[in-house]
Amino acid sequence: MYFMRHIASVSLILSILGFWQPTLAEPGNILPWRKQETPAPWAKNKCAGGFLEKFRLSGEINHPRTFTLQKLTELRDAVKTQNPSTVTEITVSFQTGSGPRTETYYGVPLWDLINNEKAGGGLEPRNPGQNTKNAFLRQYILVEATDCYGAVVAVGEIHPNFENKSVLVAFAKKANDGTVQLLTDEGFARLVVPGDRAGGRYISNIRNIVVLSAPPSPLEIKDFRYP
Known part of the structure; x- marks a missing residue:
């Protein structure tokens, strides 16, 4: 008890x-x-995937904008009128999970999408680091798909004074019969990165293109070891 x-x-x-x-x-x-x-x-539905009829251009640029097929084709025509030598058609070969592909795409150069006054209006670096010289070389473009798959293109890759790579935001391609057709199974717009052996950066179903700057290095002097 x-x-x-x-x-x-x-x-x-x-x-x-x-x-x-x-x-x-x-x-x-x-x-x-x-x-x-x-x-x-x-x-909820953040990465639903599937076809999208527009994408958003934003980040460290002067004029954030939303693009539809009509606006993208109008920009292509305006860019071509301003400078007839601008590359808006490109044939590329790249490896996919189902084997090699060769395609001819039509679109707007990523550089012009960001810098043309009728589009992004130019780069605006907002995180230049401690040394501001050539701050644009710290910038990069993040391209995201509707399923949240993404890839990065450095500004130095497409800058005319550096690699000057003709990266396109494409909205059409050449069909087997030689006619030009709008993209369907690839979304209304996709990224085309000539020179890449694999198609990992060929983002389809684009929903966002965001210009950003690399953050300052987290390393300090004490982190470096010299022999």
């Missing part, structure tokens, strides 16, 4: 002190692995 009274007293003390834990069967007890059953509203 004394033993039972002793147990009851200990239980009462623990309850008062807050050490008595509810059992898994008690109402209101939320299991840790069940807390995320309901996704946050902003996460």
Whole structure:
């Protein structure tokens, strides 16, 4: 009897002190692995994938814009009128998961999409680092698809004074019969990166093109070791 009274007293003390834990069967007890059953509203359908009729150009540029097929084709025509030598058609070969492909694409150079006054209006570096010389060389373009797949192109790759690579945002390609057809299974716009052996950066179903700057190096002088 004394033993039972002793147990009851200990239980009462623990309850008062807050050490008595509810059992898994008690109402209101939320299991840790069940807390995320309901996704946050902003996460719902975030990476749904599939066809999209527009994409957003934003980030470190002067004029963020949204592009549809009509606006993209109008920009291509304007760029070609301003400079007839601008590359808006390119034939590329690249490796895919189903084998090699060779395609001829038509579109707007990524450089002109960002810098033309009728489009992005030019680069605007906002995180130039401690040394601001050639700050644009710290910038890069993140291209994202509707399924959240993404890839990066450095500004130095497409800058006319550096690699000057003719990266396109394409909206059409040449069909087997030689006619030009709009993209369908690739979204209305896709990225084309000539020179890449694999097609990993050939982003289809583009939804976002964002210009960003590399952050300052996290390394300090003490992190460098010299022999």
